[in-house]
Amino acid sequence: MKLLIHICCAPCLIHPLEVLRLKGLEVTGLFYNPNIHPFAEYNERKKALAVLNPGIEVIYPDYLPQEFFRAVNLKEDALVRCAVCWKLRLRKTARLAREKGFKYFSTTLLVSPYQDHEVLKRIGDEAAREEGVEFYYADFRPGFRKAHDEAKGKGIYTQKYCGCIYSEIERYNKK
DSSP states (O other): OEEEEEOSOHHHHHHHHHHHHHTTOEEEEEOOOTTOOSHHHHHHHHHHHHHHOOSSOEEOOOOOHHHHHHHHTTOOSHHHHHHHHHHHHHHHHHHHHHHTTOSEEEEGGGGOTTSOHHHHHHHHHHHHHHHTSEEOOOOOGGGHHHHHHHHHHTTOOOOSSOSSHHHHHHHHHHO
């Protein structure tokens, strides 16, 4: 069975890809992240994926941060903003999955202990219904730390914030 997985970053792909391969799924990646800011950060994360060399096809749509800014306009509060961002990326993944003949889609966001799984699952299920594909939900969080340690050990770039300018500001304000 074919699955299209949204990839937020290279370290977060390591564990889900391992699990999905063990289940016998044929995986293709989608690096769609218009939320990542600035462009240099986007390029670092894209390069990190090449360094990881996951052995799967990865689709790289154009970097269009305006899609993110339009979606979150006047919704800067973290609880609202994150859900809007996830919806933007998961809808795109579901749409592309349908267009390219994948039965399933998923996201590496499900490996992060910092994301709200209930909201991600709801958004994934909604996108699945809208596009006529299935959202593959799995709690990949148990492999998060090991995968990030592996990435660091291999010299793969690991970011310090989710990617959007708002989370970067929040990161610096906490210091």
